[in-house]
Amino acid sequence: SDMQPDAFIFVFLYMTGACGGTVTTEETPSFLFSPGWPMNYRNFADCVWLIRAPGSTVEFNVLALDIESHSSCNYDKLIIRDDTSLSPVLASLCGREPPGPIRSSGEAMFIHFMSDASVTGAGFNETGFFSR
Numbered sequence: 001s002d003m004q005p006d007a008f009i010f011v012f013l014y015m016t017g018a019c020g021g022t023v024t025t026e027e028t029p030s031f032l033f034s035p036g037w038p039m040n041y042r043n044f045a046d047c048v049w050l051i052r053a054p055g056s057t058v059e060f061n062v063l064a065l066d067i068e069s070h071s072s073c074n075y076d077k078l079i080i081r082d083d084t085s086l087s088p089v090l091a092s093l094c095g096r097e098p099p100g101p102i103r104s105s106g107e108a109m110f111i112h113f114m115s116d117a118s119v120t121g122a123g124f125n126e127t128g129f130f131s132r
């Protein structure tokens with residue numbers, strides 16, 4: 001019916017529009033997208049997500065990456081920390097090469113996406129898995 005495409009578009013925009021939040025992953029994987037993905041993210045983005053996997057660890061799998069490139073990711077970046085905003089950095093990502101799976105040591109993973117004043121890309125798309 002005519003309702004199905006509208007519902008699909010609504011869910012798609014809802015899922016891709018969020019700049020940050022808390023996501024809990026259990027038996028079903030969670031999904032995170034940079035704002036607007038697969039359209040380009042905006043300048044001056046500053047988004048924080050917390051992925052939780054109660055009683056387990058989080059496995060973060062980047063499926064697609066398109067973040068303004070720099071040798072030290074000084075322009076735009078996706079920073080993945082173990083547990084909280086004060087925890088060690090597990091990965092700092094930019095460019096177009098997705099890393100392999102990244103795993104937390106505990107129940108949570110802290111994700112921070114930032115962009116500067118110019119040049120954007122499609123951003124990132126990832127799935128978070130509950131993993132023992």
Ligand SMILES: [Ca+2]
Nearest residue numbers: 068116118119
């Ligand atoms: Ca930029």
